[in-house]
Amino acid sequence: MNTLSYGLLSFLSRSSCSGYDLMLQIQPFWPAKHSQIYPLLAQLEKDEYVQYEHISQSDKPDKKVYSLTDKGIEALREWLSEPASDPVMRDDLYLKVFCMSLVDSNTARNLFINRLQHYQQKKLKFDNKLPQLQCMTGLPPDEIPSFDSPFFGAYLLLQKAISVNDANIKWCEWALEQIASPAAEKRDSVE
Amino acid sequence: MNTLSYGLLSFLSRSSCSGYDLMLQIQPFWPAKHSQIYPLLAQLEKDEYVQYEHISQSDKPDKKVYSLTDKGIEALREWLSEPASDPVMRDDLYLKVFCMSLVDSNTARNLFINRLQHYQQKKLKFDNKLPQLQCMTGLPPDEIPSFDSPFFGAYLLLQKAISVNDANIKWCEWALEQIASPAAEKRDSVE
DNA sequence: GGAGGCATGTAACACGTTACATGATTTG
DNA sequence: CAAATCATGTAACGTGTTACATGCCTCC
Numbered sequence: 001m002n003t004l005s006y007g008l009l010s011f012l013s014r015s016s017c018s019g020y021d022l023m024l025q026i027q028p029f030w031p032a033k034h035s036q037i038y039p040l041l042a043q044l045e046k047d048e049y050v051q052y053e054h055i056s057q058s059d060k061p062d063k064k065v066y067s068l069t070d071k072g073i074e075a076l077r078e079w080l081s082e083p084a085s086d087p088v089m090r091d092d093l094y095l096k097v098f099c100m101s102l103v104d105s106n107t108a109r110n111l112f113i114n115r116l117q118h119y120q121q122k123k124l125k126f127d128n129k130l131p132q133l134q135c136m137t138g139l140p141p142d143e144i145p146s147f148d149s150p151f152f153g154a155y156l157l158l159q160k161a162i163s164v165n166d167a168n169i170k171w172c173e174w175a176l177e178q179i180a181s182p183a184a185e186k187r188d189s190v191e
Numbered sequence: 192m193n194t195l196s197y198g199l200l201s202f203l204s205r206s207s208c209s210g211y212d213l214m215l216q217i218q219p220f221w222p223a224k225h226s227q228i229y230p231l232l233a234q235l236e237k238d239e240y241v242q243y244e245h246i247s248q249s250d251k252p253d254k255k256v257y258s259l260t261d262k263g264i265e266a267l268r269e270w271l272s273e274p275a276s277d278p279v280m281r282d283d284l285y286l287k288v289f290c291m292s293l294v295d296s297n298t299a300r301n302l303f304i305n306r307l308q309h310y311q312q313k314k315l316k317f318d319n320k321l322p323q324l325q326c327m328t329g330l331p332p333d334e335i336p337s338f339d340s341p342f343f344g345a346y347l348l349l350q351k352a353i354s355v356n357d358a359n360i361k362w363c364e365w366a367l368e369q370i371a372s373p374a375a376e377k378r379d380s381v382e
Numbered sequence: 383g384g385a386g387g388c389a390t391g392t393a394a395c396a397c398g399t400t401a402c403a404t405g406a407t408t409t410g
Numbered sequence: 411c412a413a414a415t416c417a418t419g420t421a422a423c424g425t426g427t428t429a430c431a432t433g434c435c436t437c438c
Contacts, residue, residue: 087282093275
């Protein structure tokens with residue numbers, strides 16, 4: 001039982017769904033391809049953490065809809081009682097920043113301009129998801145779902161994603177201010 | 192040439208050092224064990240991106256001090272001209288949050304209490320490193336190193352780490368407010 | 383008619399961790 | 411006297427990505 005296996009059980013605790021569906025849902029939280037997920041689901045089924053029902057579809061390919069067994073729920077409960085492991089972040093921008101002085105400031109600036117765009121695109125996505133989530137809760141706007149709400153977890157994680165992303169946007173903008181472009185320097189001295 | 196290989200070259204661009212040293216330095220930015228680093232260094236040396244000098248030591252074991260070749264520097268320059276890849280984050284807390292409703296609020300709170308402690312420990316480390324870095328630059332306090340300074344990159348990354356970590360601390364504290372503990376509820380109703 | 387989505391699976395490869403192996407020196 | 415640090419390396423294993431494989435349906 002590795003972390004991804006628990007992740008799959010975790011999403012199945014919210015609603016039964018297919019391996020394909022799980023793959024799409026888990027992406028933002030624990031990147032994984034279908035080639036990794038399908039064999040794990042088969043193993044989880046063999047070990048009786050999940051069970052599946054074969055669903056015939058006419059318009060789309062048939063699918064296996066997985067759901068948690070009691071053993072699966074118990075496994076999740078035990079997993080939740082252990083503290084979370086330290087998060088792991090891998091970002092090659094960190095590594096590039098360390099040797100940035102090897103290139104001119106325009107090349108260095110481009111690294112931050114590209115990354116800033118990345119964070120801004122993420123911001124757009126989050127800004128769309130927030131009212132969407134609010135709507136699903138059925139609560140009046142600006143009211144926070146409670147611990148019992150099935151949307152509580154998603155709400156917490158969206159808030160985290162937004163605040164960290166905003167910090168990253170500010171960081172990129174600040175970094176770009178620190179790296180004056182040669183063009184800007186020329187402009188400054190002319191003006 | 193994978194990302195870790197470029198990472199090793201990147202750190203060598205700052206100063207020549209041993210594989211052991213590289214392992215220690217690269218940890219916070221791209222977690223890697225010595226068992227992964229030593230073979231990569233051997234490959235980089237074979238491909239002439241780096242070269243090494245055997246240094247005999249009396250008090251400690253001998254070591255190989257690696258340094259960049261011209262080919263290595265050129266490889267770094269090309270790598271820097273390409274945009275950074277999307278960062279990858281893996282955090283099992285995200286997955287646990289999705290199935291939190293399976294356990295009582297105290298068990299859920301513990302997840303955030305543990306994680307909060309983790310972020311607070313990181314904050315202490317960062318708060319120590321900042322004046323240390325300031326000192327190394329030789330600049331007056333609160334002055335920001337410029338793009339040309341060898342400490343510019345480290346300064347940028349430390350600022351990012353601090354701001355993201357602070358956002359995470361606030362998030363944990365806010366989440367804990369949202370998850371009222373049963374004990375707190377009892378207290379509230381008694382008072 | 384081609385592209386993309388739905389849906390499942392396997393095989394080969396790349397990347398990362400744990401364990402095995404050695405051995406001197408320093409610190410508690 | 412045990413544990414930690416410095417220092418290097420290999421082997422086995424676990425995890426993650428890319429590519430191979432199939433097939434139907436819908437939208438442009």
